Amino acid sequence: MAETFDIAIVGAGITGCAIARRLARFDLSICVVEAANDIALGASKANGGLVHAGYDPAPGTVKAQVNARGCELYGAWAQELGFLFCRTGSMVLGFNDEDRAHLEKLRQNGLANGVPELAIIGPERIHELEPRASAQATCALWCPSTGFVDPFEVAIAALENAVANGVTFMRSAPMEAIEVADSGDDARFTLATPAGDVRCRYLINAAGNGAAHLSHMAGAEKFQMVWRQGNIVVLDKEPRTLMPLYPVPTPVSKGVIVTGTVHGNTVITATAAVREPGDTQTYASDVNALLTGARKLVPDLDTRRVVRAFAGGRPVIQGTNDFFIGQSAVVPGLFQAAGIQSPGAASAPAIAERMELVMREAGVELHERADWNPIRRAPDDFDRAPLACKEELIESDPAWGQIVCRCETVPEAEIVAAIRRQPGAVSVEGVKRRCRAGMGRCQSGFCQSRVVAILARELSCDPSEVLLEDAGSWLVEGPLKGVR
């Protein structure tokens, strides 16, 4: 028996979650269908977290329109959804006259795209804004609207808010087939997944790197996509968070960027190389290129303190290099958000806004619900809580005083909350993305076995059934000795 919805959104990355959150305000039944067992496991997971301001997309492109707008919307989204967002501003550093000419071009681009308050500045102002920026930098494009977020947190917060407003989340549901009925009846699309079938009237493709495949499956546009792989490195926390520093961009990417994170780490992002689809391996050459590139921008960066290196693929539509956001020209009722590569995270709120507009224009009736709640209460964060709140939390439940992850100061109660929230964590990495247990410098060396025990208890399963991430990623085989 298939469940029927007005809208099915395929893909619970940052794009799909943002769209779900945007559409949850309307009187519609919505289901988010995700191939993996958790939110943000594709391109959104391998993301540097920068909310780019929008000065680099070519004016007139879809990217140009949604990037600056997305960056603008982040402030309101952060407040409503309770995720961390630092709008620190950023600098693109130039080292010679050629760079300066390039910065001027970027500034013009930015003005055309509606990016506010861009300015070319000199060495003195550069070091006033970021004392650790290279002393070799002679000029910079100062962009006050740039910021950064934790990309998992944004996706999780958006979907939590959507689910709280009645959206259904279906995980571990990779698309096996899509049947499209000829007539425009109430449920034209039938989606077959191992987790059950879903029928819907409108289908939104937010499948990230799977978007081309999904489009083909539905008989719609045949996108040719390339896997532009990027490696990213996270360094340990610093006493003072770095402002995002960019090099002058290359034709295919923004180059190696150094940025602080909302949790005080430093991220170096990202390389760009076309590789086999699905390749999420890190490469020694890429990691070295990141560390070398970063030291050009921040010479005193201690690049030995690598906490994590990871990689993912940017979903790039070959040829256009642009986002495709609109109704399919081939299959009416199918709405595409395809080719959402960089700056996808920065654009997510605006992509959602644009999707709403596209749907309205296509005649989809959207009536706002009276009971829609835009606010999501963020989970309590012990590490950040003021002393008085810490006391109160421990008083409310001793599990708040039981630290499990020592690097990030995460108590047991926070881990339990990460599992019990809707949609909750079902894996060790899912716990990590929600409350940072295991995210720190020891990379779960001290806490992994404890997190496994908590997951096993909360999910009523055996430790051998606890997964690191998705199906097949078992951590322990089972008991060594005694009764099996």
Add this chain to the structure above:
Amino acid sequence: MATFDMRDGRAEVGAAAPVQTQAFDVVVIGGGPAGMAAAMAAHKAGARVAIVEREQHLGGILRQCIHPGFGLSHFKQELTGPEYAQRFIDQVRETDIALFLDSMVIGIDRGSDAPCASDVEAHTVMLMSPTGMLRLTGRAVVLAMGCRERTRSEIKIPGSRPAGVFTAGLAQRYINIENLKPGSRAVILGSGDIGLIMARRCTLEGISVEGVYELMPYANGLRRNVKNCLDDFGIPLHLSTTVTRVIGHDRVEAVEVSQVDERLAPIPGTERVVPCDTLLLSVGLIPENELSVAAGVELDPRTRGAVVDQSLQTGVPGIFACGNVLHVHDLADNVTTESERAGAAAAAHALETGAGVAADCELTVSPAGIAGYALPGRITAVALTKLSFRVRRPVDAARVRILAGDEEMFAGKVRPFKPSVMESFPLPVKVIQRALDLGVNEIVLSVDPVEEG
């Protein structure tokens, strides 16, 4: 525009919370072998002592070290880790040392900034536990937090990121504490002592060990562990070889290993794929000094532990450090010996019983030759000083020399040195006095290989 600007650090608001305070002479942070030895020594010196331990039990990492090899020098008897720890736990339990278990220190403040040097200012240690927050004050604080394991990320092993890559200590915890089997077929990277011990443990528990791979051209662990843990079990040790790729999407399916050249760079064409479901890493230990740094303690980039003086006092008066948080030791017995000194010195500081015993001076101690570090890094009193160091690479013939300016003040016997062994020897008062007479401000500890005749 909502801006959550955290660039000014994590200023805490509402600090007027009614947190209780308890006062001690010496607060020891960490209840492992270092913390317990320091606490006992401070207690014997007459100080009121507290131990703060984040686990439910004292003993630290020794609790999961169920292999023998402990106590040979301290107790003249071979014990397992838990047995060794228990001896100290029993001693501590017989005293009135206050135990704060299940308690995590979230900050040490630098004490008040009162300029009056003669008055011993108390440090404040903020801790939390399931029963709430608590503030301890200590006229002296002993840092004994131990170390953590280097991770895959720090040594930048490329490839995929599946389940099944564990630090050796985590695997040891799964096996020895949780009774869980982390896999069936393991490759071990790193021939440090934990890696060697785990090769044997895995074998005994029915996990086949495909081999131990070591980047360096020599084993990093103690000789006795190579023999007892690898040779006796027929486990191959592949030197000058490292893991160059992790393979497998969900769970480890194999690792690619490559030989390395003399600059430790992988040699193209030597790649070999070793099927396995588990990769254990024993690639070094790092003193856990995040609390120390936050308290204003200066670290030595060589040891990644505090810069200390001859009494193991850090640059922050009243804060002492010992054990693996100071420098990574080879044997728990050596941790005990060092920590007893730190505990006694902390008590003397707290009770103001040590002042005026020795004349003040200010000398730095620097390593040279193949010495990787020298500890203590500062000498501030003309007194017998225990110097510790490790060499960076093994040599068959070398000698220790102590230099001050151009003068060689001491030269040891020619003998072999190994990086796995922590060396120490006493620096006599007359050598320190001589350096001061020469008017230098630095003593150099040099380990120099010699050509054999």
